[in-house]
Amino acid sequence: DAGVTQSPTHLIKTRGQQVTLRCSPKSGHDTVSWYQQALGQGPQFIFQYYEEEERQRGNFPDRFSGHQFPNYSSELNVNALLLGDSALYLCASSLGLQGALTYEQYFGPGTRLTVT
């Protein structure tokens, strides 16, 4: 049973550039959430996608956007990168409304983004 996978593992970008991170949910899951984990901090919720739409958004600027595909995989895009965007980006998947209401989220290993 494949768990949540994310790519790439590591990424180095320059200020002002744009980046796309990818996530494949756990087999059978249809909901994807994205979190940002700065060094030494807990994860912060960015947004959640369900049925290819953004269902809920955290306190992040519009530079952060996402997409969910018909196969439930998801992308996180960040435009105009800032040094402060350097973090571990975690993807979590869950199943449907029941999974969302019970917060049964399964996390991937993350993508480490470094902005120089």
Next chain:
Amino acid sequence: GDSVTQMEGPVTLSEEAFLTINCTYTATGYPSLFWYVQYPGEGLQLLLKATKADDKGSNKGFEATYRKETTSFHLEKGSVQVSDSAVYFCALGSGAGSYQLTFGKGTKLSVIP
């Protein structure tokens, strides 16, 4: 808004010592409470959860009890092992139409032989 406060780390213990990591929360309504563990270089793994007051979550020798009166969810283990060395995160899901998890800052545990 919702928030989670964990005891500051790092915590260093000898093998077989007793572990307590304190966690308190602020939330409207009746949140669900979680402990996640993050091993070096890995993502988060759900360790245990409790969904209502007085529930006790347990897994792999770890326990935590949902205390509504003190708004706490302290993590305990009677005898830690070197393999328990990791960062532990307390988190809540507030319900009421919110799908996000709110995390504490994490507590790094190091267990020495």
